[in-house]
Amino acid sequence: xxxxxxxxxxxxRVFSCLTVLLAVSFVIAxxxxxxxxxxDRVTRESLGAEPHLRMTAAAPVLPAPSPxxxxxxxxxxxxxxxxxxxxxQGKDYEVIITSNQCLQDLSEVPPxxxxxxxxxxxxxxxxxxxxxxxxNSKATDCRVTAKLSIAADSPVAIAKLWLVDKDRxxxxxxxxxxxxxxxxxIPPGLNDKxxxxxxxxxxxxxxxxxxxxxxxxxxxxxVEVVIGNDSGFDLQLASIGFTLPGLANGKYRIxxxxxxxxxxxLEAFQLxxxxxxxxxxxxxxxxxxxxxxxxxxxASHTTNFSEAINLISNPLEKGxxxxxxxxxxxxxxxxxDQTFRDDVSTKTIVPNNxxxxxxxxxxxxxxxPKQQGLAKGSVKIDNxxxxxxxPQDVMxxxxxxxxxxxxxxxxxxxxxxxxxLGVSASDRSISGKITDPCxxxxxxxxxxxxxxxxxxxxxxxxxxxxxFNFPNVPIGRTYTVTPKLxxxxxxxxxxxxxxxxxxxxxxxxxxxxxxxxxxxxxKITDKDSKPIKDVPVSLSPAGLADDVKTNDVGVFRFEVAxxxxxxxxxxxxITPTLDKxxxxxxxxxxxxxxxxxxFVATPKPxxxxxxKPAPAP
Numbered sequence: 030x031x032x033x034x035x036x037x038x039x040x041x042r043v044f045s046c047l048t049v050l051l052a053v054s055f056v057i058a059x060x061x062x063x064x065x066x067x068x069d070r071v072t073r074e075s076l077g078a079e080p081h082l083r084m085t086a087a088a089p090v091l092p093a094p095s096p097x098x099x100x101x102x103x104x105x106x107x108x109x110x111x112x113x114x115x116x117x118q119g120k121d122y123e124v125i126i127t128s129n130q131c132l133q134d135l136s137e138v139p140p141x142x143x144x145x146x147x148x149x150x151x152x153x154x155x156x157x158x159x160x161x162x163x164x165n166s167k168a169t170d171c172r173v174t175a176k177l178s179i180a181a182d183s184p185v186a187i188a189k190l191w192l193v194d195k196d197r198x199x200x201x202x203x204x205x206x207x208x209x210x211x212x213x214x215i216p217p218g219l220n221d222k223x224x225x226x227x228x229x230x231x232x233x234x235x236x237x238x239x240x241x242x243x244x245x246x247x248x249x250x251x252v253e254v255v256i257g258n259d260s261g262f263d264l265q266l267a268s269i270g271f272t273l274p275g276l277a278n279g280k281y282r283i284x285x286x287x288x289x290x291x292x293x294x295l296e297a298f299q300l301x302x303x304x305x306x307x308x309x310x311x312x313x314x315x316x317x318x319x320x321x322x323x324x325x326x327x328a329s330h331t332t333n334f335s336e337a338i339n340l341i342s343n344p345l346e347k348g349x350x351x352x353x354x355x356x357x358x359x360x361x362x363x364x365x366d367q368t369f370r371d372d373v374s375t376k377t378i379v380p381n382n383x384x385x386x387x388x389x390x391x392x393x394x395x396x397x398p399k400q401q402g403l404a405k406g407s408v409k410i411d412n413x414x415x416x417x418x419x420p421q422d423v424m425x426x427x428x429x430x431x432x433x434x435x436x437x438x439x440x441x442x443x444x445x446x447x448x449x450l451g452v453s454a455s456d457r458s459i460s461g462k463i464t465d466p467c468x469x470x471x472x473x474x475x476x477x478x479x480x481x482x483x484x485x486x487x488x489x490x491x492x493x494x495x496x497f498n499f500p501n502v503p504i505g506r507t508y509t510v511t512p513k514l515x516x517x518x519x520x521x522x523x524x525x526x527x528x529x530x531x532x533x534x535x536x537x538x539x540x541x542x543x544x545x546x547x548x549x550x551x552k553i554t555d556k557d558s559k560p561i562k563d564v565p566v567s568l569s570p571a572g573l574a575d576d577v578k579t580n581d582v583g584v585f586r587f588e589v590a591x592x593x594x595x596x597x598x599x600x601x602x603i604t605p606t607l608d609k610x611x612x613x614x615x616x617x618x619x620x621x622x623x624x625x626x627x628f629v630a631t632p633k634p635x636x637x638x639x640x641k642p643a644p645a646p
Contacts, residue, residue, distance in 0.1 A: 110126070117209075125173070149169065154193045186206075187207075248392060267433045267435075314341055477512075479509050507529070561579060564605050574588060
């Protein structure tokens, strides 16, 4: 019966109807889904949905692609940004690396899936050779922050910075451009790279007079210079000058007047000033008038004249000193404190990232010489008259400022000068060798380089051949090199050469070494290189050292007092003695330049037993 019912339901006609219905459903379903999506979008927009809510609307249902071979999936790299993306040599930067895709995922509400955290637990790393040091690297889900310190000699290129995981494997690579700083003369004014800012002005005579006295104000213009240093190096200033366009059409430049020159003028004024003549005259007048006292015969006249002398030499002298104060000492103090220093070795340093304010001077007579047909204190340049009493006119006569110096860098209290010729003081070195009387190099000697109270001493150790080398030593300082090793005394091969002033690379700073105790050693083994202990060994000539025996590893050791040693002329003989061994040499000499003395021992054969006579039959 079941078979009959099943046969009735599944007939060709029923099967045809089902096929038609199935085909109709496949055609209507995409149209219905598209209409629903469009309607849903319009409804959301009409309700004023937020942009991030509109982004979450259902995507249209696309027809299934036809079967085809699966192509290789193409994934676009996640974009990473670093800010700032470049920096200069010798500078530090706080950088931030951002994953834009990660931030976009986190901004979706509600999220399509669990937000990705591609930067979590990653650390920023700079490869060796990039000249960049990374510190304070911290990571969140979508950002990494760190501090980059770019060395002054970092390669000028695009450095590849890595974000590495806990296994130090690179996960993300970002580019960071390093810009260079050309070492050399300091550019005047604000240059195109913004490394050095220079501002200057001429101070009015009254201000110069108030600070440095009337003599300086009468003879010199005081120029105030402000230097802002952002070059990545410290600036060592040698001179400040001006182009002086009125002098030979600006082809010549004049330097500033040095501190010592201005001080000399002020000191000369101190000695020859009217005040000094008056005060010194009063000091001289008292003793001079005292010489006339014997000419008075009346006691009352002598007393009256003495009182007059006391009135002149004491109250009047002190009154004039108080009424006419001497400002020269304070003026000299200001001059030494504020003026650009130009001693024998220039000492004016403007550190990196520092603004310095200094004063310098220019002679007035040089700028405003007496010209025929012009009033005193005036000069005419290109038919334009300038007055010496107007600071702005003086600046026009001076022209442009010129600063001469070098860019320098301080590293671990050592000065490294970078000059345009490519020769650096860091290339200076001190080297030499330590040898004993046998011309054998002595290794393991501690060499100490010292250079005064403001220099940090350095220690190195000689190599096995006795050589040593101190690299990167600043020039212009007096140094002392001292060797030290237990059981040895040292002397410079050229007496006095261990203390010297370094002006260039110094080589052949050699020392001789003498032994307090000379150690003579060796080893005794069998033919299989196994050590033999308790072998008596003697050293001749007699009296140098007592006989010794080999230890558990077959080594013997003689210690000879240095006062008994005559190196390298003397020769010493070493003799092992033990009846049950024969040695490859009865005696071996100890050579001055070949210290190890070894023996090979061979056991003596046991004597054959004497055969017993056979008993008589």
